[in-house]
Amino acid sequence: MRSTASIMHLDLDAFFASVEQRDKPSLRGRPVIVGGIGPRGVVATASYEARVHGVRSAMRTAEARARCPHAAFLGGRFDAYREASRLVMDRLRQESELIEPLSLDEAFVDLAAGASPTTGFDPGRVEHLVDRLRADITEITGGLTASVGVASSKLMAKIASEVNKPDGVYVIAPGTEVDVLGPMQVTAIPGVGPATAERLRRMGVLTVDDLRRQSEDELVRLLGQASGRSLHRLAVADDDRPVVASREAKSVSVEDTFEQDISDRLQLETIIERMARTVSARLRKNGLSGRTVTLKMRHHDFETHTRSSTLAHPTDNARVLADKARGLLAGEDISNGLRLLGVGVSGLADWVQDDLFADDDPDPIDDGEADDEATSSRPVRWYPGMDVHHDHHGDGWVWGSGLGRVTVRFETRWTPPGPVHTFRADDLALGAGHTGTLQS
DNA sequence: TCTGGGGTCCTAGGACCC
């Protein structure tokens, strides 16, 4: 906790819904609900007009429809949200070189790490700074509003931004943190969710003041080392967590809830392959590779299990990921059907040692296999950035791996025209712009 | 028509090694 209110938390109001209202004037002033619009969808964001009817984030869309049938239900346009977010984050970076985005619509800003190193941070000018910032954001984004909290710590800044939401500001004067925090419900503290709140309630702890009367040992017994200790400190607004500019990704995953449960193993395997390709593409886009593959399964009764397995070396290869994930599915009883399947990778490294690829990259092609008219098997020289992996091309299937030497198999009658065939990766629907040479 | 999708962090137990 600092002696000055120099940490800002900014939160865009009803972000997804507000972007939709901005881009479609007919939605302004009307309830707008963005989220899953399928039978198993939930609400991501409800505009304030919809909140009046009791619609909330994470509510089932079916219930939202019942409460607010006249609302506009939208599936979401993430490219538009990302772009609006970028504009806002760029503006925040003008305020301070140290900003910490928490999501598309939220960030901490360390004002003391700020823009004017000569004069330093001036607490007296915070209100002015925030007014200007909020006006700029509304202008830059074409009408979005933000709520802002400023305080001496992350904890209090985040709490402060809630106070006058939407389109409001709250500054917590240094020295008053405990007075402000004390009467609040424990759930006001970020990290205290329903499960923790219920455990605390059974001890008679409802407010932060109640929490403060518990010993650290007691909280550790109840909640474990990390949560117990941290909550004991947060209860007295003791928080010195720094604003951290960028954190590296720890995992990449894709998951999907099906409209109807699926119990067909082949169908699930096909879905796994598609998901592995998506994960692979995202890894490559970010220059990452990972070692631990996780398969997530949610059964018909909502029981959720994960199975994971760790490779000897990091990979970003779709086929390696798919093979591993399929193997994890093999041991599972899916006879009653899955409602969700997910594929993820963790244990990320930011580079790939291509020599190692040969080891953890089981080649589906038997090199010694006899060629016939329909099949040819020949080595390919691969260039960095190129990628072919188990993709349908024209009337053939192309198999391959990431960097280094790979073998490509044309399972049907598509054969390269000549001894050396140059092609572009986008010919193979694998992403544009790269050129490779196929040598025979 | 109960209960999204993308993450992070923490805990706990077992294996394995020194």
Next chain:
DNA sequence: TCTGGGGTCCTAGGACCC
């Protein structure tokens, strides 16, 4: 033969956040 810790890695699950 018995009795140790400590550290790290791996796996599984759970709470929480937006």
